[in-house]
């Protein structure tokens with residue numbers, strides 16, 4: 389919860405509610421400018437999420453930020469507190485959702501409620517959603533990752549996961565009994581148990597390792613290694629008391645769902661240890677892709693993500709994909725970007741995305757790479773099966 393009796397008064401931030409109208413008036417606005425980014429802030433109980441939000445709301449970033457708290461997840465409360473820092477004050481509103489679970493209710497009413505509120509108060513520059521410590525961000529992200537065509541006025545910018553440096557290893561190693569029961573219901577099929585901490589780390593675009601003041605350097609090193617063995621794609625930051633002086637690119641304006649940076653894919657492919665056998669990162673390579681092969685790749689992705697069937701391999705079972713990113717070079721030199729969270733994926737043109745002109749095209753692989761983060765993927769057998777299946781799918785001549 390936001391601290392009501394917070395003794396430090398917020399530093400006053402001049403809200404700039406006229407940005408949008410100003411841009412419109414000068415005819416410079418297109419739909420992209422009008423869309424408001426939303427970042428999901430997640431992390432286990434007590435990791436420092438609220439501390440981070442308070443830090444952001446009082447930092448001098450010159451943005452009008454709305455904060456939605458999903459603290460009442462499982463209780464009977466149906467309203468979500470919404471704090472907006474506007475001009476010289478923080479205003480609290482209540483966002484009414486259809487039921488207590490944001491995963492179920494936000495799709496129908498949450499996005500609408502945010503849009504209605506923007507109609508009334510003027511657009512925000514940014515929305516931050518704090519999930520409960522027990523939330524699985526993979527259930528929430530797709531609700532905001534809405535099709536361009538649906539004309540939503542908000543878009544998913546990324547997922548930031550706060551990690552409690554002191555407690556995270558225990559959370560990963562000793563799932564609670566509720567988590568164990570949940571795991572059972574979600575196709576646990578034996579094997580190492582999946583904890584909420586695993587899910588929050590595997591879906592992250594940015595991992596903020598917080599509470600570094602409470603651990604030794606050796607302990608911190610162990611935490612970093614373990615976390616990057618789970619998710620090698622996310623950028624990692626170390627902090628204490630959730631202090632992130634430069635918010636841009638770390639919490640704000642991540643573009644984690646509309647950009648894929650070659651350097652991060654290269655980094656993710658560099659042999660990381662498989663310290664955690666539950667969830668890990670694998671990298672698949674691709675040859676240069678023709679249009680026809682791109683269609684085959686699309687079919688392969690649909691099979692893998694929608695039907696959980698790895699074409700040509702009926703023996704590989706028990707896997708689950710959380711996050712997927714790729715960068716492909718077409719035979720004509722065009723770049724295609726691949727983005728996915730759970731079963732939702734998108735292949736988009738890289739050319740009209742203003743990104744990575746400074747990156748070496750395609751990284752070290754001439755064709756491209758797909759990096760997948762998920763459960764029971766990182767064993768050598770499974771990784772090999774994925775690569776072979778993909779090779780067959782895109783190489784086959786017709």
Ligand SMILES: Nc1nc2c(ncn2[C@@H]2O[C@H](COP(=O)(O)OP(=O)(O)OP(=O)(O)O)[C@@H](O)[C@H]2O)c(=O)[nH]1
Nearest residue numbers: 432433434435436437438439521598599628629630
């Ligand atoms: N020592 C230390 N304490 C911290 C740090 N960051 C946050 N805390 C404290 O940890 C406690 C939990 O922080 P919160 O920000 O409320 O954590 P949260 O993730 O929002 O917690 P829930 O909403 O309960 O899941 C608070 O007492 C914070 O003051 C840190 O880096 N070091």
Ligand SMILES: [Zn+2]
Nearest residue numbers: 389437438439
């Ligand atoms: Zn909190």
